Amino acid sequence: MPNAISLNYIKQLQRNTRSISSFFNVADIPRVSCSYCSAPVNRDQEDEQEYRDRQKDHEPKEKTEPSICSPARIRKLIASQTDPLLAKEIFDLASRQPNFRHSYATYHTLILKLGRSRHFSLMNAIISSLKSLDYSISPSLFTHIIQIYGDANLPEKALKTFYTILEFNIKPRQKHLNCILEILVANSDFLRPAFDLFRAAHRYGVSPNTNSYNIMMRAFCLNGDLSIAYTLFNHMFKRNVLPDVESYRILMQALCRKSQVNKAVDLLEDMLNKGFVPDTLSYTTLLSSLCRKKKLKEAYKLLCRMKVKGCNPDIVHYNTVISGYCKVGCAADACKVLDDMSSNGCLPNLLSYQNIVGGLCNQGMYDEAKMYIKVMVSKEFRPHLSVVHMLVKGFCKLGKLEDACEVLIELLMHGNVPHTETWAEIVARICEEDDAEAIGEAMKEVVKVEIKSDTRIVDAGVGLEEYLMRKMKSRSRVS
Template identity: 25%
Template structure:
């Protein structure tokens, strides 16, 4: 309960719960209760509140010690409050003898912030306290150097580790390889990998995954496969993440057959493709116009026990729309809504679907799709969703239907955006439909009064916004026309 309430930042409720525990079951109050609370305060960047927990603990019969202090220090450093953690450390180091864990937390925090001078100072403090850095400390510092692109310092630190008798492990080398791959220094990354093997340090799955990811990111897929084969020969079983790196590289090169072969290979070796893998290959199939292949992969995915996610539905719907398969697009959209997967981020898909249907003069089909959304219990349609639908209807000439749905929206206590109102009034004026105009105007006037908005200002703003949007569209058309003309001139040259 404390974890959940803390995550929701209901800190008053947390303290009330702890007080209830003190009255009814005081034996349940342990250090861990307060450690959880500290971590939640730290993640919320409420540093002072996190520190105050230390002072509150004795009131509940629980004395803080160096373990609790270490947890607080760690939480602050991991959540971007390393400066405050360093200040707290100086205040507390005379109360509790610092341990390697305390120094490690500070060093990690400074490295994460890119403050390498401060991180080095922590290393000096450690040595002054008679504590020898261990592999975790060195790896944190290596990570800091690598993140800052200071590879020379990283290599020097590797040598120092060996001199001190602290042999670099797989994490040490992987940190360097990751940074080199990130900056396309692939040959150098390979040299580090070879040095790792020569030193007798066995590469693990993470090391191979990092290398494969790096080579695939820069289009070196063949080398990625070579590393995959080597990894398997070394007795490491590849996971879905590794295959995903290779799959994305094939997707960038639009190599659908290679993606399908990779899926088959995964199934053969007992590493079943996950949802991300299927999403990638289905997206490529749809992009290349192979919608039937996308459907086949979808069915294969479901047969393997996987349920399509939001991304899968959006990919498939867009694929159908691009190929003009409107019935199939509608069916998948309604299924997505039925599964409770339609939320605000999918409004773009809703807009594309409605515009495509209305462009093809499939008004009833569009209404059916909209009613499916409106009737769904899991969908709380806001003004933005209604605006998408109303504007789509209006832009395709269905002015009366747009007005009718605008009234439905207002009946749900949602006020239309000013430019929507201005657009509808303009359309009704052309149709000489005064009855509809009067009904909508009266409703808007009443809603404006309830919200303490001046109707004249609302109306004026709508007309202004509408003109600005029309100007933006006009400028956009001119810009695209110039770009087409410029492209044609270049071809002639």
């Protein structure tokens, strides 16, 4: 094939989508001079844009363009193909051209294109052909191949790729090892092969690092083999592999799942003594476990220590403890935790207030709950309908209909719409009251508030009408 081919021909080839074989067939390529005047143009058949394209094609700069059949051009052509089989055909046709040699980048591109489209037999054939060539193989190629097999859920082939690396006289890297371990342990049937590779890795010139140990420890913890995970953790120190925060967290989470929260706290102390700063997830794990075990004092103490130990408590930590106190009937203590939040630079959110209101209502502390409802809506939080209903129903049961109406007024003024059941609850109580006149005045205040189309008071009104009709009929019978 000539070393220089008119770019005009290339563009015609792309526009007319001629066959791939003609692209490489020298006999099919017309002789086109680089001189503009020697390339006649039929302007009656071409539009203005194509005419301008032809002018550019024949400018002198064409001499600086690389050959169409250069390895760089072939690689770009292969990379641009959406059909991997077409890319493979281009590769094969170019390979048959005299004195042509693909670049390693072309092999790399085609291998990944075939692998990602699950044409594994074609991919492996090209990989095998690389063994007889004197290319410098990039280790990253095998990292991609391993990940391709992982994405295809083929752990056995991913493991085989590790040994393929050795066939190319390439020293496996820790990235290869960790990638394969991640893929293997994701399938419980391959936990043992993963462990075997982990233990034998040093024979192949690669030593497990902290991430390798963490992968295996997490896998054994999730498999319920906590003792093996602990053995690996202790083995790290013997191998001069320094554990990290994640190493400790993996064990703490496993201990908490086993309800061994005291051991998890001891592990935290050991972590702190060794100079590690636990991350927020480690604290969340311990706080949640302590609250589930109803060890609220220990949880609150740990919450207070966090900032001293270099980890500022966030909203998740505070809400965990608040929820724990409310669940065991200690809403007053939960209120204290809520007060601590602002002083530590953490603002309560909707969940914080809803936990408090729900906890206070469960203990019959409706007046305090009403106060927090007012704080919520003043901060433009929209309380859940169930929380509002719980508070209104509580006031109604105690006969404090004025307070119930006051809650509704507060909600309506801030654009919050109570549920139909909440309206029905309070309207029914008003109708049962002997002193209906006094309660009626409070209800008028509710009605004075601007009620939107979705307020749902109409639904409650229908029930009220039926209730009043029945009551009137019963009175007429008595008289």
